[in-house]
Amino acid sequence: MNNQTPISETARWGLNALHRAVRKExxxxxxxxxxxxxxxxxxxxxxxxxxxLREADNAQHSAR
Incomplete structure (x- = not known):
């Protein structure tokens, strides 16, 4: 069950940029x-x- 509030496309873009920046660091x-x-x-x-990084990759693969 997904109880998350939908976010705007701009917010989604910003969140993705933040994820990429943290991953890079x-x-x-x-x-x-x-x-x-x-x-x-x-x-x-x-x-x-x-x-x-290993834990994040495992969590991402498990979520799919």
Whole structure:
């Protein structure tokens, strides 16, 4: 069940641009062996950027 409010095309474009920008920065950090700070179940955690990319890719594939 989808309870999300529809967003405008402009908002969708902006959100996609933001996602691409964050992905690009996390990919840079991954190549440098750096960490990223994320939120998991309401807690702030530090994980390797490469692990964050793997998790994001797995979540994206699971959502399809």
């Amino acid at each position: 996390v990919e840079k950090k991954s190549k440098l062996g750096q960490y990223v700070i994320i939120s998991r179940q309401g807690k702030t955690v530090r994980i390797l950027a490469a692990d964050a």
